[in-house]
Amino acid sequence: xxxxxxxxxxxxxxxxxxxxxxxxxxxxxxxxxxxxxxxxxxxxxxxxxxxxxxxxxxxxxxxxxxxxxxxxxxxxxxxxxxxxxxxxxxxxxxxxxxxxxxxxxxxxxxxxxxxxxxxxxxxxxxxxxxxxxxxxxxxxxxxxxxxxxxxxxxxxxxxxxxxxxxxxxxxxxxxxxxxxxxxxxxxxxxxxxxxxxxxxxxxxxxxxxxxxxxxxxxxxxxxxxxxxxxxxxxxxxxxxxxxxxxxxxxxxxxxxxxxxxxxxxxxxxxxxxxxxxxxxxxxxxxxxxxxxxxxxxxxxxxxxxxxxxxxxxxxxxxxxxxxxxxxxxxxxxxxxxxxxxxxxxxxxxxxxxxxxxxxxxxxxxxxxxxxxxxxxxxxxxxxxxxxxxxxxxxxxxxxxxxxxxxxxxxxxxxxxxxxxxxxxxxxxxxxxxxxxxxxxxxxxxxxxxxxxxxxxxxxxxxxxxxxxxxxxxxxxxxxxxxxxxxxxxxxxxxxxxxxxxxxxxxxxxxxxxxxxxxxxxxxxxxxxxxxxxxxxxxxxxxxxxxxxxxxxxxxxxxxxxxxxxxxxxxxxxxxxxxxxxxxxxxxxxxxxxxxxxxxxxxxxxxxxxxxxxxxxxxxxxxxxxxxxxxxxxxxxxxxxxxxxxxxxxxxxxxxxxxxxxxxxxx
Numbered sequence: 001x002x003x004x005x006x007x008x009x010x011x012x013x014x015x016x017x018x019x020x021x022x023x024x025x026x027x028x029x030x031x032x033x034x035x036x037x038x039x040x041x042x043x044x045x046x047x048x049x050x051x052x053x054x055x056x057x058x059x060x061x062x063x064x065x066x067x068x069x070x071x072x073x074x075x076x077x078x079x080x081x082x083x084x085x086x087x088x089x090x091x092x093x094x095x096x097x098x099x100x101x102x103x104x105x106x107x108x109x110x111x112x113x114x115x116x117x118x119x120x121x122x123x124x125x126x127x128x129x130x131x132x133x134x135x136x137x138x139x140x141x142x143x144x145x146x147x148x149x150x151x152x153x154x155x156x157x158x159x160x161x162x163x164x165x166x167x168x169x170x171x172x173x174x175x176x177x178x179x180x181x182x183x184x185x186x187x188x189x190x191x192x193x194x195x196x197x198x199x200x201x202x203x204x205x206x207x208x209x210x211x212x213x214x215x216x217x218x219x220x221x222x223x224x225x226x227x228x229x230x231x232x233x234x235x236x237x238x239x240x241x242x243x244x245x246x247x248x249x250x251x252x253x254x255x256x257x258x259x260x261x262x263x264x265x266x267x268x269x270x271x272x273x274x275x276x277x278x279x280x281x282x283x284x285x286x287x288x289x290x291x292x293x294x295x296x297x298x299x300x301x302x303x304x305x306x307x308x309x310x311x312x313x314x315x316x317x318x319x320x321x322x323x324x325x326x327x328x329x330x331x332x333x334x335x336x337x338x339x340x341x342x343x344x345x346x347x348x349x350x351x352x353x354x355x356x357x358x359x360x361x362x363x364x365x366x367x368x369x370x371x372x373x374x375x376x377x378x379x380x381x382x383x384x385x386x387x388x389x390x391x392x393x394x395x396x397x398x399x400x401x402x403x404x405x406x407x408x409x410x411x412x413x414x415x416x417x418x419x420x421x422x423x424x425x426x427x428x429x430x431x432x433x434x435x436x437x438x439x440x441x442x443x444x445x446x447x448x449x450x451x452x453x454x455x456x457x458x459x460x461x462x463x464x465x466x467x468x469x470x471x472x473x474x475x476x477x478x479x480x481x482x483x484x485x486x487x488x489x490x491x492x493x494x495x496x497x498x499x500x501x502x503x504x505x506x507x508x509x510x511x512x513x514x515x516x517x518x519x520x521x522x523x524x525x526x527x528x529x530x531x532x533x534x535x536x537x538x539x540x541x542x543x544x545x546x547x548x549x550x551x552x553x554x555x556x557x558x559x560x561x562x563x564x565x566x567x568x569x570x571x572x573x574x575x576x577x578x579x580x581x582x583x584x585x586x587x588x589x590x591x592x593x594x595x596x597x598x599x600x601x602x603x604x605x606x607x608x609x610x611x612x613x614x615x616x617x618x619x620x621x622x623x624x625x626x627x628x629x630x631x632x633x634x635x636x637x638x639x640x641x642x643x644x645x646x647x648x649x650x651x652x653x654x655x656x657x658x659x660x661x662x663x664x665x666x
Contacts (some may be wrong), residue, residue, distance in 0.1 A: 009248060011301045012039025014074070014225055014256040017343045018265070019048050019057045029068050031258050031283065035296045040069035041122070041224065041254045043076060047088045048100045051081040058109070066112035072224075072254070074117035074160065075102055076127070076542035085133045089125075089268075091133040095142035108152050116150050117224070118143050119160035119185045121188060121425040123169045126268045136169075138175040147181035161186035161224040164195075167207050176213045178333060184251075185212070186224030191241055193229050193276055204468035220251050226378035227256035231279040235352060236377035238282075239304075240311035244409040246301045258293075260285050286410065291353045291377075311360070311367070314375035322348040323392035324437070326380060326426060327400030329358040331522040331529065332442065334365060336397055336566060342368035343640060349387045351400065352379040358522030363523070380422035383429070394395055395570055398426050398437045401491070402529030404445070409486035411470055419490035420497075427501050438508035438573045440529040440566055443495040443580070445515050448475060449482030451620050462551050462592035463622045474555065474587050474626035477513075477580055485617050495580065510569050510576050515584025515625045519559030520652040531556065531596065535650050538600050547616045550594040555624040557585040558645035561638045568634045576633060584625030599643065603650050 013035075015028050032038060042065065050052040065071050075098075082097055083090030103118065119129040122139055133139055147157045159182045162169060187208060191198040201223070207547050209219050228241040245253050246512045260281035261267065267277040282293035289297075294305055323340050323611055327333045328349030340347050347369075353359050365373060378385035380400045390396060398565050402408060408415035423441065430436055455466040483492035501507045516531065518524075524532030524546060537544045565583060569576055601608055631637050640648070 002054040008248050008302055009223070009253045010039060011037060012041055012070075012252060012254045012467060013258050014041045014254045015226075015258050017061065017230045018053060019053050021061070022084065022578055024259075025061065025064060029065070029292075032069060035293075036300065037296075038069045039072070039252070039254070040065060041074060041117070044073045044105060045077040046075065046087070047077040047079045049105075050081070058081065058105075062109045071113045072115050072117055072158070073105075073113055074120050074487065076160070085129070087129070089127055089129045091129070091138040092142065095138050096145060098142040099145040099149050103149055105179065106150065106155060110153060110155065113155075113348045115156045115158055115184075117158040117160055118146055118150075118182075118316050120158050120260055121163040121421040123166055123460070124163045127381075136172060136176075140173065140178050144176065144178045144181065147178065147225055151181050156183040157181060158184045158186050158222065158224070159219075162208075163188035163225070165204055165207055167211050170208065170211045171215075174211070174217070177543050178221065179215070179217055182219055182312065184220035184222050184641050186222050188225040189223070190225075190227060190229075190476070191244070191624055192237065192239040195228075200359065201244065201250075205248065205250065216228075217230070221641050222252040222254070222400065223250050223251075224254050225256050226253065229276040229279045230290060231276045233352065233354075233381050235354065235379075236311055238290065238591065239292050239295065239307075239361060243299075243304055243311060246304070257281050258644040259283050288354075289356060291359065294356060294359060304654070307359075307363075308364070309375070310353070310377055312665065313377075314366070314373065316373060317346050319346070319348050319374050319389075319392035321394050322346045322374060322392060324348045324350065324389050324396045326350045326386075326389075326398045329353060329362040329365070329395075330399055331361075331500060331519070331532075332353060332356075332517060332559060332562065333397070333399045333562050334361040334521040335519065336399070337365055337369070337373070339563045341365075341372045344372075346374075348374040348376065348389055348393065350378055350380070350385065351375045353377055353557055354379075355403075355523075356525075360523075361521050370634075380425060381417055383425045385478070386425045387432070390426065390437065393431050393437045394663065396430065396437050397566065398423065398439060398441045401442070403529075404525070405487045405504055405619070406527045406616060407484045408485055409492065412486035415486050416490050419487070420493040423494035424497060427497060427507070428563060431501065431505050436507055436536075438570070438577075439498065439510070440569050441494065441498050441509065443511050443513045444488070444491045445513055445582070445584075445620070445623050445625065446488035447481050447483060447492040447495055447513060448623075449484035450621060454622060456622055458551060461594055462553050464553070465622060469636055472587060473628060474584075475582060476622035476626040477582055477629055499578060499580060508543070508573050508577045510578075511580040512566075512569075512583040513625075515578055515582070516554045516556045516621060517559055517562050517584075518556055519649055522559070522649070530593070531646060532649060532653070533592075534596055534600055535646075535653050537606055538604045538606070539653060541606070543611055544597065545611045545613055546593055547613050548593075548619060549612070550610070550623070551592055552619070552621045553590050553592045554640050555584040555590045556645065557583065557589065557638060558640035558648070561585075565630065565634070565636050568636055572634060576592045579629075580619065581630040582625040582627060583630065584627060585638050585642060586627045589638060589645075591642050591646075596646070599646060600650070603647060 006639040077088040080086035084091050261278045329351040402415045456463045483489040499510050518531040522532040
């Protein structure tokens with residue numbers, strides 16, 4: 001076989017557009033800029049060109065894409081009126097019509113691209129119905145005529161990707177003398193998605209190289225379509241498969257794709273006939289960036305090698321006596337892992353890295369405690385990964401969750417799957433294990449609902465309860481549960497399940513119903529982690545949005561004080577077992593949103609622009625934890641005052657934002 005001498009392929013992306021998706025095109029170009037990648041493969045539909053809007057669409061689309069990307073157009077899909085059967089995958093009745101279509105497109109738009117891809121997956125019945133052309137006679141005629149004319153017009157030609165790779169089919173193309181007009185061969189393959197047995201890219205590509213070499217060909221070989229579907233919430237595997245594709249010995253790799261397929265659209269094979277087809281993107285349809293996208297925004301494909309450990313289990317010690325931290329790369333998880341590691345403990349982190357910023361926390365933990373950690377990038381919804389981690393744990397801290405009320409309102413099924421079903425996976429793993437390790441679970445004050453019955457007054461520009469006992473002590477565990485919002489329901493279900501598993505199955509577990517926790521390693525958003533979010537907005541010079549009037553009050557607890565309470569639970573599990581505790585800063589550490597903004601302006605020395613909007617569902621005007629029960633049983637109490645903690649977090653964020661983007665914070 002000939003050696004191509006290629007060390008690293010050029011990486012591009014595949015994104016196909018429907019007629020009229022002007023906004024999505026602009027969003028895609030923004031994503032390519034974020035990734036610093038300019039290779040784009042996309043479809044040019046012969047059938048769409050014949051539609052009412054088709055000509056106008058392509059007149060705008062092709063120049064727009066080519067202005068910012070090196071374009072690889074794939075010309076395919078027969079107009080139903082010209083096909084043997086009235087469908088886009090049908091061979092045309094007259095093979096020359098395809099060559100005429102190419103001539104029209106290249107004559108009008110050829111200045112915008114160097115390469116022409118001839119059809120797509122011609123040995124895939126869904127893309128080209130070869131049962132209507134069972135010896136590919138029409139296909140070879142139309143592709144041969146088209147390729148010949150493209151060479152005449154000085155365009156380079158790519159034979160549409162084989163799917164699956166089929167050396168016999170490729171040999172037929174040589175036998176029919178199509179290949180003498182072809183400059184490159186495209187292959188498609190989706191390891192571990194549609195093909196369970198996978199022996200690596202070189203084994204697959206060698207099948208193509210053998211045919212090329214046997215026929216004395218000199219065509220380039222490209223991977224024109226590969227990817228990994230995260231339909232089972234496995235973003236780690238997507239990273240692994242992407243990194244593997246970047247090491248293939250080819251000149252180009254086109255990754256499929258940038259965005260998940262919107263569930264309102266059918267796939268080539270039909271409407272939701274295969275759910276894998278809807279999750280190949282690096283960005284979800286709601287705009288959530290997956291792990292691979294976030295990493296590529298920071299690093300080039302070649303530089304991802306430094307994060308290879310995220311794509312495979314990172315095992316540094318025997319896990320039989322390890323403390324398991326589920327959600328260990330999150331804000332609270334990172335601080336817990338830090339405390340355990342500094343105490344000499346062995347720790348196992350299980351986290352799916354779905355929340356933006358947590359990959360930075362994980363890098364920091366690995367850089368500082370490399371020999372004390374085991375790291376499993378996995379989703380709590382994967383019961384098998386959870387079972388394996390719990391089986392070797394001495395204690396379980398369960399922090400993994402969907403944490404935003406607004407997200408729960410937009411995606412209630414996902415919220416339930418993560419918070420309720422995910423927690424049930426943890427409980428079942430503990431119940432079925434041989435040693436049943438104790439558990440601490442972080443619930444939320446949202447299990448008490450909106451607290452609409454509280455009689456409130458406005459005092460000093462903030463809400464205060466009229467009832468002296470509540471004003472002096474806060475909300476106690478005697479408060480009836482009243483799940484409000486999908487988030488409150490899912491966390492409340494998890495909370496209740498844990499307490500019942502103690503009663504029914506004899507497990508050891510404690511629940512913390514959390515108020516507002518804040519501190520280092522928190523990357524707050526508008527939906528969750530509001531103290532860090534406000535500070536970050538101030539540091540970035542951006543306005544802050546407040547939902548409501550800003551007078552709403554919360555008790556706040558610095559994360560170091562929370563970690564001390566959590567460590568006490570582990571030490572005193574026998575007498576705390578089966579109880580739920582309200583956990584927060586208590587009445588001595590309360591703050592309103594407006595007070596926080598005033599304090600940040602003093603710290604930062606700059607005026608902050610504030611925008612007000614409508615109240616959000618389930619948003620409590622007042623919530624302060626009564627922590628008396630936990631203090632009485634353990635002797636714990638908060639040490640860091642609200643203003644001291646805000647200043648500590650402010651200075652940590654200043655230091656963090658001064659760090660080079662690609663260096664772990666020390």
